[in-house]
Amino acid sequence: MPEAPVELDVSGRSVRISSPSKPYFAALGLNKLQVAEYFLSVGPGILAALKDRPTTMERWPGGVSEASSLVSRENPEGDAFYQKRAPRGLPEWVRTATVKFPSGRGAEQVCPADLATVVWMVNLGTVRFHPWPVRAPQTELVDQLRIDLDPQPGTGFADAVVAARELREVLEQAGLTGFAKTSGGRGVHVFAPIVPCDFIAARHATIAIGRALARRLPQQVTVNWWKEERGARIFVDFNQMARDRLMTSAYSIRPTQAGRVSAPVTWDELPSVSPDDFTLLTMPDRFAQRGDVWAPLYATDPAPIDAALEWYDADAAADGGAEMPYPPEYPKMPGEPPRVQPSKKNPANWP
Structure with missing residues (x-):
């Protein structure tokens, strides 16, 4: 006999959780209902991260297991x-917004306006949320600069922390205020509220900031797109600011058996934490005690990216080309260099 669903009251709205006892993080002994309860426990934080943002759902309808x-x-x-x-x-109360993919095609995406929508998405098996850096209805205007510090082989979280702390100073030099969170893996994400701009400008600002960081820490940080050139350094993944290349939201769950979550942290505590500190089991207590550590992010006035764009233009003037390769699914973009890894360059057509 099929298991009866559970109806959750989420801010006065009834949301159904089907198969509530289905194992979802079996290694932690957690079922689907408990995953929904986790998101309720961090409700103000996950809603702040997603509210009015078109969001791609990463759905694990069978739960997360070793297999x-x-x-x-x-x-x-x-x-x-x-x-x-x-x-x-x-449901008639779930809002959507129109986004445009790199191909130029448009699509309607779920755009959470309330916590009930988030829990409804969880019932579909969503454990990790990927919100766009835009807010409806202005889905062509980026309002958050998001910088992904991605450890390469031979580096780890501690190296990403060093890069993040230096990045904070680079952002301040550019007139921006950065806020850090763990990625849920080995990396660190740094967000900064900005005056809305188009996607190309936001990506160019990220490239310029990444280059400035790499100049400060040349042995520890790189912006080189091609893996063969990165070495054992932290990669500033500037293409995470390209259209439809989305980063994990705060409080999302990394779909591994450990159930780590992407955790907002203060700059003071960043050097002393580990990604393992923040899981489905530990985050509810932290949130109950601390609230949303990223509340100041949402209260900070957005700043213009003019200084970072000036850095980008200066790089272009210095070496004749500041643009970097786009992700492979993109059409050829203006000013973009050829998408050929350095070891495969043909000197006959690429001096």
Whole structure:
């Protein structure tokens, strides 16, 4: 006999959780209902991270186990998948917004306006949320600069922390205020509220800031797109600011058996924390004691990216080209260098 669903009262709205006892993080002994309860426990934080932002859902409808995996070209039989378009049959209270993909095609995405929508997304199997750096209805204007400090082989979280602390100073030099969080993995994410601008400008500002950081820490940080050139350094993944290249939201769950979450942290505590400190089991108590550590992010006045764009222009003037390769699924972009890794350059057509 099928298991009866559970109805949760979320701020006065009834949200159904189907198969509530289905194992979802079996290694932690947690079921689907408990995952929904986790998001309720950090409700103000997850809603602040997603509110009015078109959001891609990373759905794990069968839960997260050692055997589960994400669908990809190399793994078409995977259990989990990204859902970019809003599913059919939405409740009338679930809002959507139109976004445009790099191909130029548009799509309607779920755009959470309340915590009930977040819990409804969890019922679909969403454990990790990927919000756009825009707010509806202005979905062509970026309002957050998001910088991904990605450890390369031979480096780890401690190295990302060193880079993040130096990045904070670079952002201040550019007139921006940065806020840090763990990625849920080995990396660190730094967000800064900005005066809304287009995607290309936001990406160029990120490239310039990444270059400034790499100049300060040349042995520890790189902006080199090609893996063969990065070495054992922290990579500033500037293409995470390209259209539809989205970063994990604060309080999202990394779909691994450990159930780590992407945790906002203060700059003072960043050097002393570990990604393992923040999990489905530990974050509810931290949130109950501290609240949303990123509340100051949302209260900070946005700043213009003019200084960073001036740095970008200066780089262009100095070496004749500041643009960097775009992700492979993008059409050819203006000013972009050829998408050929350095070891495969042909001197005959690329001096």
